[in-house]
Structure formats: C-alpha cells, structure tokens
Amino acid sequence: MTDSMKAFFVVAVLIAGGALAYLSFGGIGENLVYYWTPSELVEHGDVAQGAVIRLGGQVEAGSLKWDKEANDLRFNVTDGTTVVPVHGTGVPPQMFREGIGVVVEGTMAGATFESDRLLVKHDNEYQAPEGEADMEELQKSLQPES
Amino acid sequence: MDHAFLGRALILLSIVFAASGAVVGYAGGRRRTEAAHQWTKRLAYSFGGALILANVVMIKALLAHDFAVSYVAQVGSRSTPTHITIVSLWSSLEGSILFWGAVLGIFTVAFVWKEADKHRDMAPYSIATILTIGTFFGFLIAGPANPFLDTPLPIPQDGPGPNPLLQNHILMIVHPPFLYAGYVGMTIPFAMGVAALLRGRLGAGWMRPIRTWMLLPWGFLTAGIVLGGWWAYEVLGWGGYWAWDPVENASFLPWLTASAFLHAAMLQERRGILKGWTLILLLATFCLTILGTFMTRSGVFNSVHSFTQSPIGPTFLVFLAIVMVACTILVAARMHLLTPEGEVRSPVSREAMFVMNNMLFVFFTFLVLVGTVFPLLAEAVRDVKISVGEPYFNRLGVPIAIAIVFLMGIGPALPWGKATDKEALKVLTVPMSVGFSTAILGAIFGVTQPLPALTLFVSGFAGFVALRDMAAPVLVRHNRGGVAWGTAISEAFWRGRRRYGGQIVHLGVAIMAVGIALSSSYQKVAEGVLDAGQTMMVGDYTLRFDGTRQETHPHRRSTIATMTVQKGGKTVGILEPRMNHYRMQMNPIGTPAVRSSFTEDLYLSVMTIDPNGSYVGMRAFVNPAIYWIWIASGIMLLGCIIAAAPSLLFARAPLPAGAAGARA
Numbered sequence: 111m112t113d114s115m116k117a118f119f120v121v122a123v124l125i126a127g128g129a130l131a132y133l134s135f136g137g138i139g140e141n142l143v144y145y146w147t148p149s150e151l152v153e154h155g156d157v158a159q160g161a162v163i164r165l166g167g168q169v170e171a172g173s174l175k176w177d178k179e180a181n182d183l184r185f186n187v188t189d190g191t192t193v194v195p196v197h198g199t200g201v202p203p204q205m206f207r208e209g210i211g212v213v214v215e216g217t218m219a220g221a222t223f224e225s226d227r228l229l230v231k232h233d234n235e236y237q238a239p240e241g242e243a244d245m246e247e248l249q250k251s252l253q254p255e256s
Numbered sequence: 257m258d259h260a261f262l263g264r265a266l267i268l269l270s271i272v273f274a275a276s277g278a279v280v281g282y283a284g285g286r287r288r289t290e291a292a293h294q295w296t297k298r299l300a301y302s303f304g305g306a307l308i309l310a311n312v313v314m315i316k317a318l319l320a321h322d323f324a325v326s327y328v329a330q331v332g333s334r335s336t337p338t339h340i341t342i343v344s345l346w347s348s349l350e351g352s353i354l355f356w357g358a359v360l361g362i363f364t365v366a367f368v369w370k371e372a373d374k375h376r377d378m379a380p381y382s383i384a385t386i387l388t389i390g391t392f393f394g395f396l397i398a399g400p401a402n403p404f405l406d407t408p409l410p411i412p413q414d415g416p417g418p419n420p421l422l423q424n425h426i427l428m429i430v431h432p433p434f435l436y437a438g439y440v441g442m443t444i445p446f447a448m449g450v451a452a453l454l455r456g457r458l459g460a461g462w463m464r465p466i467r468t469w470m471l472l473p474w475g476f477l478t479a480g481i482v483l484g485g486w487w488a489y490e491v492l493g494w495g496g497y498w499a500w501d502p503v504e505n506a507s508f509l510p511w512l513t514a515s516a517f518l519h520a521a522m523l524q525e526r527r528g529i530l531k532g533w534t535l536i537l538l539l540a541t542f543c544l545t546i547l548g549t550f551m552t553r554s555g556v557f558n559s560v561h562s563f564t565q566s567p568i569g570p571t572f573l574v575f576l577a578i579v580m581v582a583c584t585i586l587v588a589a590r591m592h593l594l595t596p597e598g599e600v601r602s603p604v605s606r607e608a609m610f611v612m613n614n615m616l617f618v619f620f621t622f623l624v625l626v627g628t629v630f631p632l633l634a635e636a637v638r639d640v641k642i643s644v645g646e647p648y649f650n651r652l653g654v655p656i657a658i659a660i661v662f663l664m665g666i667g668p669a670l671p672w673g674k675a676t677d678k679e680a681l682k683v684l685t686v687p688m689s690v691g692f693s694t695a696i697l698g699a700i701f702g703v704t705q706p707l708p709a710l711t712l713f714v715s716g717f718a719g720f721v722a723l724r725d726m727a728a729p730v731l732v733r734h735n736r737g738g739v740a741w742g743t744a745i746s747e748a749f750w751r752g753r754r755r756y757g758g759q760i761v762h763l764g765v766a767i768m769a770v771g772i773a774l775s776s777s778y779q780k781v782a783e784g785v786l787d788a789g790q791t792m793m794v795g796d797y798t799l800r801f802d803g804t805r806q807e808t809h810p811h812r813r814s815t816i817a818t819m820t821v822q823k824g825g826k827t828v829g830i831l832e833p834r835m836n837h838y839r840m841q842m843n844p845i846g847t848p849a850v851r852s853s854f855t856e857d858l859y860l861s862v863m864t865i866d867p868n869g870s871y872v873g874m875r876a877f878v879n880p881a882i883y884w885i886w887i888a889s890g891i892m893l894l895g896c897i898i899a900a901a902p903s904l905l906f907a908r909a910p911l912p913a914g915a916a917g918a919r920a
Contacts, residue, residue: 118603119600119611123615126615126619127619130619130622130623130652131622133651133652135626137647137648137651137652138626138627138630138644138648140647140648141644141645141646141647141648141651142642142643142644142645143642143643143644143645144640144641144642145641145642145643146641162645164643178785178871179785181783181784181785199783200783200863200875201783201784201785201863201864201873201874201875202863202864202873203863203864204835204844204846204862204863204864204865205844206864
C-alpha cells in the first residue's frame, strides 16, 4: 500500500467511524423508550410529552370504558398513588379487564396518555413456566419492573 | 438405573478429560511430541463422548419419566407426546446448557477427526483451546446449571410438562438447536485462530480450514436467526418477524462479525493481507457469542426469548471478561509476527471493496452493540429503566445494509489488483442497468418510497453480478472451449464450488433484501371488532367473521374464529386464527392464521374473542413479499453448504498457488 493510499484509508475510516459514532450515540437519545410508573410519569412533567413511554401499572377499578363500535378505549392506570388517564383506539387483548396489571406503550398528549400498544402483564399468583418464551412477552419485550 | 448419578458422573468425567486434555494439548503444542499429540486427541474424543453420553442419559431419563432427576421433574410430564418429551431436553435452562455441551462435544469430535492429523503443528493448540472452553462448560453444567440433581423427596408421580409454547409450533422446536449449533460451532474457528496466534504464524494453509469451520456455524446461525424470525411471525401474532429485541440482536451480532470474517479470510487467503484484522474478527465473533449467551441466559433482558433470572449470568460475564483479557494479551504479544505478504494497490479493486465491506460490517456490529448494551449500562450506572427503540436501529442500520448489498455487487465485479477506470466502467455498466431496470419495474408496481426503491436497485445490481459470475465460466467453456453445455456447467461448478457457493449466498442475500424492504415498507394493517356476519377491509381483502367454534385437546382448549376471505367480490379462502387456553397457564395465547403467496401474505391475528362467540377483536395485516425472505434464506443455506461441504467431506490436497490464482 502506498503512503497516499494509506492516508486515504485512514482518513476515510476516521471520518466514517466518527460520523457513525456521532449518529449512533446521538440517535440513541431520541429513540429511547422509558419504563415508567404513573408516579414517575407525572414526576417527569413535560419530558413525557411526545417521548416513547412504557407505562406500567394497574387498570383502575371502575375506569374502563370500551366503545366496541367506535373502537375507542379509555381507562385509568394507577400505581396506588397516582392515576393517569389512558386513551387508545386498538382492540384490547383477551385478558384485559379492570384490576389487571398492564403495560401501555405510547406517549403523553396533554393530560392523557395516548396508547399505541397495550399488553397485559403476568399475574403474580400464577407462576409462568420456564421456557423459551413467556406469554405476554410473546408479543414484545416488556416488563418494566420486576 | 440411577440416571441422576450416571449423568453427574459423566459430567465430572468430561471436566477431567477437558482439563487434562487442555494441559496436555498446550504442552504438546510447545514440545511437539507424537505422544502428546495422540493423548490430546484421545482426551478430546473422551470429552466429546462423555458429554454426548450425558445427553443420551438425560433423554433416557426423560423418556422413562424418571422424576428422581431434577430436570425431568421440572419439564417432564406423562401426558406429553414422545417427540415433545425428547425436545424438552432444551426447553429449559439447565437442559439447554447440557444440550449445548452435546453440541460442543459433536463439534470437538468432528474437528479432531477431520483436522488433527492434517495440521499437526496447529492441532494441539486448537484442541487445547477447545478443551479449555469445554472445561468452563463442564463446570457450568456440574455447578450452577446442573440438570442431574436428585429431586427432593418425595419424588412426584408426574410433572408439569414443558412450556406449552414448545408444542404450539414446530419451528419452536427446531430453531434453538440451529442457534446453539451456530453459537457453539464458533468455538472451533476461534480455537484455530488462537492456535495461529500461539504459533505466531498464519498462512493460507491454515486459513482455509478456519474459513471452512467458520462457514459451518455461520450457516447454522443464519438458519437459526431466520427460523427464529419465522417462528415469531407464525406464532406471535404481531405481524412481523424482527423487532431489534436484545436477544435477536444477540444472535445477529456474531453473525455480522462472522460474515465480515468470511470475507476478510478470503482476502487473507488470496492476498496475504489483513492477517491481524482477520484474527481479531475471529476472536470478536467468539466473544460476541459469549456475550449473546450471557444476554439470553442470564435474564438481564426481559425479552421474548430469554429464560428467567438465573445464577449463571455472572458466571458468563466473568468468563467473557477472562476470554477478552486473554485475547487482548495474545493479540498484543503475537500480532507483530503476522507479517503481511501483499498489499492493497488501488481503491478500485476487489481488495479495496473487501476492506470497505469489512468496515461496514464492523460499523453495523458497533451500531447494534451500542443499542443493545446501552440500556444495561444506563440501568447499572444511573438506575433508570429504558430500552432503545426500533427507529434507532433502522435509521442507521438500513443504509448500512443497503451499502453492503451494493458492495456485494461491486466487489465480485472488479478484478483483484487494480482496475483502470475503463475496465471498471465496462464490468459495471450492464449490472448497473439491470439495477435501474429493477427499480423502474418496482416503481411501475408502486414501489416509490426512496429506501425500498434503492434496495431494489442494489439488489438487482448485485443479484445480476452474482448470476453473471456464475454464468461466465460456463460460457467461456462452451463458447471458446467448445464444450457441451452439460459438461461445461458441471466442470465449471466442480472446479469453482467455493465461488459458486459464495455467489449463491449473495443471490440469496439480494432476494432477502428485497423481501425485507418490501414487507417492512408496504405492510397494511387494519384492526376492528366484528360481530358475526360483519366484515372489515384490509388492503384488497374483505374479511367476514362467520362465528367461532371450540376445539379441545388434552393440553389446550382453542377458540377458533372462522374468517371468510374475499378479494374482488370472490371468496378466496377461509382463515381460522385462534385463541389457545393452555392447561398450565392462565393467560391465553393467540395463534395467527396466515395465507401465504409469492406476492403477499394475509395475516390474521385474534386480539380478543368473546367466550360466547358473539364478537371477535381482529388485527389483520397484508405483508408483501415476505415469503421471499424464507426462500432467500434457503438459497443462502444452499450456497453455504456448497461452499463448505467439499472441504469438510472430501480430503483434498491444497491447491498450488497458481491454480488458486487462476480460479480467482
């Protein structure tokens, strides 16, 4: 390899590597998904507006309203101290009901949490068998708190 | 017979064989005595044999429903069908590590049998390294992941059976062994690379077998990754096959560096350059498999595929640290001995394209590694729970992947050494035109988004180069040599099997790129709640919900929705997505129904279903071109087999330098 060729390669690698490092570390900040409870969500205030969040908690008793025809779903998620109203347009999963643990992916829009995806969490009294996969986690990786 | 005792004894024996074999091997590598060589071989065979036998004992225990063995009590059940009982060997953590040992045993025996006597200078060090790793796995099986413990009294009469998901789909059974074979198989080329560093010598004569032994696990890993994606697609019901899940990434990372290595190795073999770089890729690949195992098996990630919390996580982390430190010391101490025999003379050459290809693969690895490990570090350092979203991976990963496919066309088209501008133009004009035509054809059918259109261009371009590269030797033989077509084809093929293998893999990659681009960019989704008789639309399809029925099996009860599919006013079929309730699990699992064709898949997934059958919540997808991803992976495997099989099956004398050059 001639010296000029070497210099060419070194410079090319440095530029490309630098650009990639910049882009990947820069890109991470914008694409983080936060795992928050309702209290943490409220604590973060405006940061929650527009950020991708997995909100974990319980469906508050008496809060569930599902309009089957309009495909419109409203309920509150609570962690015992804080309550966050959630709105979604999807079809809720089979086990979805009041009092069950859920993980809602979406973002805060004003005072309401807009849900893109809704998952039902493990019920603790039933131990999930060990194996390659667990049920809710089938759909996606989820489980903000263990 | 006491299965638990026998199993434990075999595991302990395997540790003894591995540890003593490693000592004899390293010593024999230094002194090079015939006796040491023979003893290393014997101990390696014994190690492999003991681990394989231990697995046989476990399968026997499973089949005999010997619940006195802890693992059988954990996953066995008298009501499970026999074939499921056998595969429950790898359905849970302890069993999967034991099975891992069997795969390592098989690879060890195959390697010793095939290469030990052919490469007497390198074999003892290689085997010693394999056995060192084997010692670690032996301790792992004997200690934190021991499946052969005695069940505490009283011994149960029946067990819970394996995870019902194992029984949900055949792919769930077959994909883990492929991944294991891919992961474990990387041990062999790694050990061969370590041997080269210990000897301080790396020539084409040793690089060739390393490359072959890398091709084998690479093929398994490719198959394992695709089968895993296919399983996710057929079973999980979210309409996709890849989500940049940490565990998916864990298998993808070593695949990337292994792919980079396979290319760098060719450069090293043909031109004698980048020896150190090639070896570093080899070592990194192995480290990434260990990291991947740590991520999959330790429960640090909550993921689709990972096992629950287990004590073996820290063990793997320590092992990874030791391997990395050892590799770094070895590289630092020995790298200066690996003198290059050639050089890259021009940026317009095949060599230069290989170098760029390697840079891109390494960038890709870096990108995925950062995105995968970042949440772990964030949690460890700042105690926040986060994950990295898919857009991060796609935004940079997609352009890099497109660039790799583009290089896949340029590299093989350019000659070794140095191409003049005129030559370069000549070899690239026709493939470029084919690429443009593909993109235009795509645009006619509606593929107008920039990235998919670009993918069509690079795939058409690279696919054509691969085809031309395969056709050229045949044409030369027929047209200039006057050989009959049949003879010309078989001659060209048999003389250039590795090249044909490689180009077939490339063709598969080009097709897969198209499948991925179209299916991810042009997916259509619709969601709705239907009462009996109601319809919904997705794409060109009208779906009508005709009611539900129940099906009951010993292990599960299914509620099945009958959906009539209509297209253009005509009924084209009936799809039956279902919701399964398993005996041992509270939450039901949906199984989607897929209607596949070469152009598009219609994919129906039950979200929720009324127990009385009055309504169903349905999610419907139209996924274009997805079938081509599975076909493409088959083509890639075929190419891999063609490239690897001859060297593994037939012992051949190394080609003289002149002949190798002529075939390049």
